[in-house]
Amino acid sequence: MAGVQYSGVRESRSNRFNDLGTTGKEVEENFKKGCLKRADRSFAQGLQCQQINSMAALMSLEDAVFISHSPQGCIGCTIMAVDMYRVGQAHRGIKNIKNPRIIVTNLDQKSVVFGGEQKLRESVKKAVERYSPKVAFIYSSCASGIIGDDIDAIAGDLQDEYPDTVMVPIHCEGFKSKICASGFDAAFLAINKYILRKKKIEKEAGLVNLFAPTTVSYADQKEMERMLGLLGAKVNYIPFYSSLEKIKRIPAAEASTSICKVFADEFMKTLEEDYDIPYSHTVMPIGIRNTDKWYRGIASVIGKEKEVEEIIAKEHERIEPLVARLRERLQGKRVFICGGTGRSFAAAALIDDFGMELAGLETPTYDADAQVDIEYLNGIHKDFVVDIANMQPFEQVNLVNKLRPDAFIGVPEWAAKLGIPTTHVLDGKRPTMGYDGLLYLGNKIADQLQNPGFNVKLSQHVKLPYRDSWYGEDAFKYIMK
Numbered sequence: 055m056a057g058v059q060y061s062g063v064r065e066s067r068s069n070r071f072n073d074l075g076t077t078g079k080e081v082e083e084n085f086k087k088g089c090l091k092r093a094d095r096s097f098a099q100g101l102q103c104q105q106i107n108s109m110a111a112l113m114s115l116e117d118a119v120f121i122s123h124s125p126q127g128c129i130g131c132t133i134m135a136v137d138m139y140r141v142g143q144a145h146r147g148i149k150n151i152k153n154p155r156i157i158v159t160n161l162d163q164k165s166v167v168f169g170g171e172q173k174l175r176e177s178v179k180k181a182v183e184r185y186s187p188k189v190a191f192i193y194s195s196c197a198s199g200i201i202g203d204d205i206d207a208i209a210g211d212l213q214d215e216y217p218d219t220v221m222v223p224i225h226c227e228g229f230k231s232k233i234c235a236s237g238f239d240a241a242f243l244a245i246n247k248y249i250l251r252k253k254k255i256e257k258e259a260g261l262v263n264l265f266a267p268t269t270v271s272y273a274d275q276k277e278m279e280r281m282l283g284l285l286g287a288k289v290n291y292i293p294f295y296s297s298l299e300k301i302k303r304i305p306a307a308e309a310s311t312s313i314c315k316v317f318a319d320e321f322m323k324t325l326e327e328d329y330d331i332p333y334s335h336t337v338m339p340i341g342i343r344n345t346d347k348w349y350r351g352i353a354s355v356i357g358k359e360k361e362v363e364e365i366i367a368k369e370h371e372r373i374e375p376l377v378a379r380l381r382e383r384l385q386g387k388r389v390f391i392c393g394g395t396g397r398s399f400a401a402a403a404l405i406d407d408f409g410m411e412l413a414g415l416e417t418p419t420y421d422a423d424a425q426v427d428i429e430y431l432n433g434i435h436k437d438f439v440v441d442i443a444n445m446q447p448f449e450q451v452n453l454v455n456k457l458r459p460d461a462f463i464g465v466p467e468w469a470a471k472l473g474i475p476t477t478h479v480l481d482g483k484r485p486t487m488g489y490d491g492l493l494y495l496g497n498k499i500a501d502q503l504q505n506p507g508f509n510v511k512l513s514q515h516v517k518l519p520y521r522d523s524w525y526g527e528d529a530f531k532y533i534m535k
């Protein structure tokens with residue numbers, strides 16, 4: 055509803071669904087008819103929680119500290135984002151690689167009974183005095199949210215005491231949402247409230263905000279910047295590997311776009327409402343079709359429709375012979391894809407460039423955006439299985455074991471142990487995007503197919519934690535209809 059501020063919880067938008075086992079055709083029809091319902095699982099493995107996404111989104115900001123007001127375990131998952139941050143530094147030529155400054159207040163039983171505000175106050179003070187950061191992000195968690203510790207009031211008090219550090223409380227209690235992308239929204243809502251503060255600043259000619267999550271490799275950053283540079287844009291690449299200064303420049307931009315479909319999409323709407331910044335929200339630029347679509351989207355917002363067509367024509371001329379060579383190696387191979395919402399659908403479109411067939415797709419959520427992609431995919435692939443799941447590897451191994459695809463693209467951990475050739479598409483270490491990224495990715499998939507030895511040996515020596523009987527069951531038996 056107009057005028058009502060977005061809560062940061064993705065489920066609060068209508069027509070968003072998680073927890074569903076279906077096929078491409080079925081989900082398209084049922085969404086059209088309005089027959090999809092929010093479901094649940096009677097058994098579920100751990101979900102990716104929104105707190106990790108709130109932390110990961112900002113973890114590479116310079117001169118920042120991250121204080122998690124939670125039990126110790128909550129920050130366990132940050133290890134993945136820390137790894138991305140460290141690798142990202144190496145790729146950027148940094149010799150003394152740093153860890154992010156993550157501090158946890160260590161809420162325990164006593165804090166839950168008597169309150170944990172004192173612990174938070176002391177932790178923030180120590181963090182500021184020890185590191186003199188420009189910005190301190192204070193994250194809530196399930197435990198601190200349930201006991202009602204007032205992180206905003208504490209941030210407000212400490213802001214007066216430490217005026218040189220911007221205090222940013224972020225409400226990302228894991229129980230609020232089953233859609234982990236809500237964590238990105240919580241982080242951006244806080245950035246708008248505590249850093250940008252709805253202040254309009256002078257516009258910079260040609261400046262474009264390019265929002266990028268932690269999983270974007272340095273090679274992909276350079277490719278996206280190259281492509282936008284060809285359109286004459288100056289890029290403000292945020293928040294991955296940026297700084298408080300770059301965040302403060304956001305309102306100066308003439309346009310915004312995001313590399314990922316579920317990253318900063320809600321924030322870009324807010325930027326348009328609060329700072330008059332138009333935006334492009336299309337697809338993730340993986341594969342020829344999606345790269346073209348992404349590129350045309352931002353070009354039309356900045357009035358470069360003619361220029362973009364000339365560039366696309368040249369790029370196609372350059373890459374199409376190379377894609378044709380890859381097609382000879384990959385044609386007809388069946389693929390299972392698993393990634394975030396943006397990447398899963400983008401990768402499914404990419405495999406069409408190489409003449410591969412989609413056997414199954416796992417993605418965390420389904421909504422009107424996903425419907426557009428599914429309609430397109432149903433037009434080019436025969437029937438394929440769709441698993442709407444935030445994590446839930448038990449369903450994935452069941453499906454992959456039954457479908458026995460020739461290749462698996464996505465987070466490879468489980469499929470690799472089944473001996474299937476795998477290619478990591480959520481790879482912050484290598485190129486996957488834009489015109490150059492698709493060639494690299496195609497070659498990587500083809501090389502894996504040619505030499506699957508490592509995964510084959512792995513499957514002979516590693517046992518997945520499921521009983522044999524599970525592989526004979528319906529993968530979706532725990533999804534309550």
Ligand code: SF4
Pocket residue numbers: 103104105106124127128129194195196197226227228229
């Ligand atoms: S915030 Fe909640 S859901 Fe997230 S890790 Fe902590 S306890 Fe788990």
